Amino acid sequence: MSGLLALLDDVAGIAKVAAASVDDVAAAAGKAGAKTAGVIIDDAAVTPKYLQGFAPARELPIIWRITRGSLFNKLILLMPVAMLLANFAPWAITPLLMLGGSYLCFEGAEKVFHVLFPHASHAIDEDMSVKDPGHLEEQKIKGAIKTDFILSAEIMTIALAAIEAPNVWMQAATLAVVAIGVTLAVYGSVALIVKMDDVGLYLAQNAPTPIGRGLGHGLVKFMPVLMKILSVVGTAAMLWVGGSIIIHGLEVLGFGWLGHLIHDWAYAVGHTVPAAWTGFAEWTAKAAMDGVFGVGLGLLLIPLATKVIGPVWGTIKTEKKM
Numbered sequence: 220m221s222g223l224l225a226l227l228d229d230v231a232g233i234a235k236v237a238a239a240s241v242d243d244v245a246a247a248a249g250k251a252g253a254k255t256a257g258v259i260i261d262d263a264a265v266t267p268k269y270l271q272g273f274a275p276a277r278e279l280p281i282i283w284r285i286t287r288g289s290l291f292n293k294l295i296l297l298m299p300v301a302m303l304l305a306n307f308a309p310w311a312i313t314p315l316l317m318l319g320g321s322y323l324c325f326e327g328a329e330k331v332f333h334v335l336f337p338h339a340s341h342a343i344d345e346d347m348s349v350k351d352p353g354h355l356e357e358q359k360i361k362g363a364i365k366t367d368f369i370l371s372a373e374i375m376t377i378a379l380a381a382i383e384a385p386n387v388w389m390q391a392a393t394l395a396v397v398a399i400g401v402t403l404a405v406y407g408s409v410a411l412i413v414k415m416d417d418v419g420l421y422l423a424q425n426a427p428t429p430i431g432r433g434l435g436h437g438l439v440k441f442m443p444v445l446m447k448i449l450s451v452v453g454t455a456a457m458l459w460v461g462g463s464i465i466i467h468g469l470e471v472l473g474f475g476w477l478g479h480l481i482h483d484w485a486y487a488v489g490h491t492v493p494a495a496w497t498g499f500a501e502w503t504a505k506a507a508m509d510g511v512f513g514v515g516l517g518l519l520l521i522p523l524a525t526k527v528i529g530p531v532w533g534t535i536k537t538e539k540k541m
Contacts, residue, residue, distance in 0.1 A: 278413050281360060286406040288364035292371045293398035301375050302391055313471045316376060319369040320464030321516065325524055326366065327457035328517020366457075373464065374401055412449070416442035459506050462513030481508045 304312050378397045382390055419438025426432045470478040485508065489501030 275414075275417055277356065279410060281356060282406055282410050282413070284360050285363045285367065286402060288360070289367045289371060289402045289406065290399070292364065292368045293375060293402060294395060296368070297372055297375045298391070298394055298398060301379050301394065302387065305379055305390075306387065312376060313468045316373065316464050317468035319372050320461040320468065321520060322369055323366075323457045323461030324465070324513040324517035325520040326517070327454050327461060328514050329521055330454045331458075331514060332518065332521060370460070371398075373460065374398075412445070415445075455510060458513035458517065459510040460513075462509035462511070462516065463506075465516060466509060466512060477512075481505055481512075484508065 304315075375394065375398065378401075379390075379394060382393050416439055419435045419442065422431050422435025423439060424432075424435070426435055466478045466481065469475065482505070485501045485505040488504035489497040492500045
């Protein structure tokens, strides 16, 4: 009997330790997730643009496929690499982040360039024609997952830096919780955004009161406007995040003059407004300057990507197929 009681006491002790560990993981995940809020907003703003032009019935399936791709990016590809780099090669994290930031600058600047100087490629137009919606859907999903990979890398790196864990297992568990929570938050929000027009249509046709039907009509009219706004915000977010990654990376590598200059200019802007608005004005000025830098770098990268990297990568893929 005493042996049984001792065993139960040991089990209770183990349960207490496990519960404390779960609490520690949850607390650390919450803290780390809060640090990534800015990139999470960027990710949520970027994704809806990949759903434009598709039938409503395909929106949720596409979001689900992007969500699975995002979880694969974070848990299978990025988390093991992040853990290895953090523990064995921390010096490599900054250059890799800068590479991802350069890609974001390129993609954002390319969209700006197409708006300012519209031009078309007949081969691309034919390849992406809605005559082949299945192919278009696959290309859009691949593009969304590719962009998600860059943003996910930034999210995981920021979260990893914010985690204060006593051992590598707690660190890994916390990072996994952050990865899953962030992904569900981002793509759950995206699903709500893109289906809100369907909710509006349902209310407009079936609401029992004039107020409900009016709300439905309002949602139907407003959601296309919101999607266009989110498309612009998504492009701006890529440029802002990409530019800030590069500038911060240069500071880490010992080239901090540009970051210091932007900081000083943002500080000066912040002190031209009332004290209550100083912090917001400084943040806005810095984000704008990071974005302008992102546009400039992206425009420089367009010919490199399209004339050099693109053809070389196309040749490599062709040789692999052969």
